[in-house]
Amino acid sequence: MITVTDCERVQANWFRMRAERLGGRVWTDGPLTWVDGPDGQNLLFPESIPPAEVARGVEHAARTGAPIVGAWLGLGVDASALAEAGFERGWSPWWMTAPIEAVLRAEPDPRIELRLDSDDYEGEYAAYREQLALAREEPPRAWYAAAYAPGRELAGHAWSFLDNGLAGVFDMAVWEEFQRRGFGSGLLRAVCAAAGAAGAAHAVLNATPDGKKLYRARGFTQIGEGITWWLHRRP
Incomplete structure (x- = not known):
């Protein structure tokens, strides 16, 4: 049976491959995996979101000039650290x-x-x-x-x-x-x-x-x- 976790994995690997092959960057900071590729900088499917690691991700976007930073989450993940960092809730992907x-x-x-x-x-x-x-x-x-x-x-x-x-x-x-x-x-x-x-x-x-x-x-x-x-x- 195909699960939401499968869908998230495929999307994360797609973003990762594009960044790695096309001159972008993929890095891990604590529980967060960031990808900076053709779609800009994105945080991909973390299970927890510590404020300090979010702040460092936002700092990276400032250094590179990224105008938009995206975060993709499961519905059960606490997103309060994103809200505190200035992120706004967006659209809901239907898997x-x-x-x-x-x-x-x-x-x-x-x-x-x-x-x-x-x-x-x-x-x-x-x-x-x-x-x-x-x-x-x-x-x-x-x-x-x-x-x-x-x-x-x-x-x-x-x-x-x-x-x-x-x-x-x-x-x-x-x-x-x-x-x-x-x-x-x-x-x-x-x-x-x-x-x-x-x-x-x-x-x-x-x-x-x-x-x-x-x-x-x-x-x-x-x-x-x-x-x-x-x-x-x-x-």
């Missing part, structure tokens, strides 16, 4: 899981492509292309899929990450002007199929209210809930 075979019941979408590189990202988004280096690692552990509207216009993207037999689905997004055209279902199927071919039996993800309807339609069920906290640092 969901599905058998890979259930996701693959949908037909493949020809508008979706698995890519190892991309020239879709330019200007202020140019740094995103660097993350596709993860899709080129051997043996494969991460897969990137892109959705294309007519004219090869990028409509959205998604990732999957293989971790101990589970496929974590991350950064799945369809740009607003292309929503409700089936791109989300196609992206989800593509990245789950890639991870399934590499040995994943189940997929896991955290859903927002906007995404939950899509995931339920594709065979996912909710197994738990978490909470996020955010510190918005002043320049």
Whole structure:
């Protein structure tokens, strides 16, 4: 049976791998594990949160200029030290899981492509292309899929990450002007199929209210809930 702990582990390992491979940093301070990577600085699923260690994490963000610091928690964790440090309670990740075979019941979408590189990202988004280096690692552990509207216009993207037999689905997004055209279902199927071919039996993800309807339609069920906290640092 897939548990919330499994979901948290997959996400923590995804954040950790991205930081380690893409020039970020991962460090442990007492019971806290911090990751400073493509998503900024994040505290990942601690069981306890001592104030002194939180203060040192905030100091690190100040030194590096991180504008936002995130903290991902289980609902039973005492977050008072975060509140005292200026963090504000944020959105609740809804942890969901599905058998890979259930996701693959949908037909493949020809508008979706698995890519190892991309020239879709330019200007202020140019740094995103660097993350596709993860899709080129051997043996494969991460897969990137892109959705294309007519004219090869990028409509959205998604990732999957293989971790101990589970496929974590991350950064799945369809740009607003292309929503409700089936791109989300196609992206989800593509990245789950890639991870399934590499040995994943189940997929896991955290859903927002906007995404939950899509995931339920594709065979996912909710197994738990978490909470996020955010510190918005002043320049």
